Amino acid sequence: MTGRGTASRFLTAVLHNGVGRYVRQLQRLQVVFSPAAPDARGARQFVEEEAVDFARRHPDVVVYVRPCDCPAPVLQAEYLNGTVREELIASKTSEEIVQLAAKLASQSGLDIVRIRKPFHTANPSVQGQWHPLTNKPSALTVHGPRTAPQ
Amino acid sequence: MVLLSVPLWLRSRLTDRFWRVQEVLKYARHFRGRKNRCYKLAVRNVQRAFVKSTRARRQKKRYLRALWITRIEAASLEHGLKYSAFISNLFKTQVELNRKMIADLAIYEPKTFKSLAALAQRRRQEGFLAALGDGKEPEGIFSRIVHHY
Numbered sequence: 329m330t331g332r333g334t335a336s337r338f339l340t341a342v343l344h345n346g347v348g349r350y351v352r353q354l355q356r357l358q359v360v361f362s363p364a365a366p367d368a369r370g371a372r373q374f375v376e377e378e379a380v381d382f383a384r385r386h387p388d389v390v391v392y393v394r395p396c397d398c399p400a401p402v403l404q405a406e407y408l409n410g411t412v413r414e415e416l417i418a419s420k421t422s423e424e425i426v427q428l429a430a431k432l433a434s435q436s437g438l439d440i441v442r443i444r445k446p447f448h449t450a451n452p453s454v455q456g457q458w459h460p461l462t463n464k465p466s467a468l469t470v471h472g473p474r475t476a477p478q
Numbered sequence: 479m480v481l482l483s484v485p486l487w488l489r490s491r492l493t494d495r496f497w498r499v500q501e502v503l504k505y506a507r508h509f510r511g512r513k514n515r516c517y518k519l520a521v522r523n524v525q526r527a528f529v530k531s532t533r534a535r536r537q538k539k540r541y542l543r544a545l546w547i548t549r550i551e552a553a554s555l556e557h558g559l560k561y562s563a564f565i566s567n568l569f570k571t572q573v574e575l576n577r578k579m580i581a582d583l584a585i586y587e588p589k590t591f592k593s594l595a596a597l598a599q600r601r602r603q604e605g606f607l608a609a610l611g612d613g614k615e616p617e618g619i620f621s622r623i624v625h626h627y
Binding site for chain 1: 528
């Protein structure tokens with residue numbers, strides 16, 4: 329919970345995403361739920377009603393639906409840089425799951441840690457960064473010591 | 479009648495002591511000396527570290543402002559103005575830049591900062607003329623106030 333005790337990173341885009349074409353960083357979304365458990369009711373409703381619309385709205389993302397005998401229903405998101413994020417969807421309504429899926433789709437796979445500065449630029453200076461000779465008169469304007477009077 | 483022998487046969491033992499200890503030690507790993515390894519020393523120092531980090535969030539704002547002021551002072555002295563004159567005259571010309579932005583401009587856009595210093599200097603001269611003059615001269619251009627309401 330201290331600045332140095334916990335991880336932190338600078339603000340970046342994955343491989344300068346957005347400079348050229350924007351590539352959605354979410355690779356696949358797996359909806360893992362059990363067909364009988366009571367807390368997976370929202371997940372089942374999501375799969376029946378909203379999952380197809382979600383997949384149509386996000387054509388870059390592959391949506392897998394896995395009914396299996398798991399203890400808790402989970403939304404597993406895998407990103408292009410390899411990070412896997414699991415979100416519990418137990419006892420959530422279908423609308424909440426849709427919002428959660430949209431949030432995961434808009435994230436990149438970078439770690440969710442403290443971002444040191446909310447800005448980042450590769451070219452901070454347009455006029456040339458200050459150096460000790462910026463505001464000093466140059467050799468062209470300096471007049472040397474005067475010799476004997478003419 | 480309460481039978482006490484059965485509960486006494488069932489011992490409850492602490493099985494996750496390792497993880498409870500690691501929860502504290504993970505915040506002490508970057509410390510120096512034995513307090514990054516030994517739990518008894520680490521507990522005290524992790525507590526102090528948290529307290530200091532909470533207090534430092536308020537101090538950071540003070541330190542950064544002082545840093546910006548130092549930088550602006552150095553930059554404006556290069557252009558022949560003191561910090562107080564620079565800031566007060568910039569305020570009077572309705573240039574509402576905060577110290578962070580002015581410090582960044584002084585580092586990364588030196589020509590812009592030079593023009594800001596010239597503006598402050600000119601406003602300063604107009605202020606002197608208005609105060610010491612007889613009132614016969616017209617008002618200065620940079621002394622005009624724009625009302626946004």
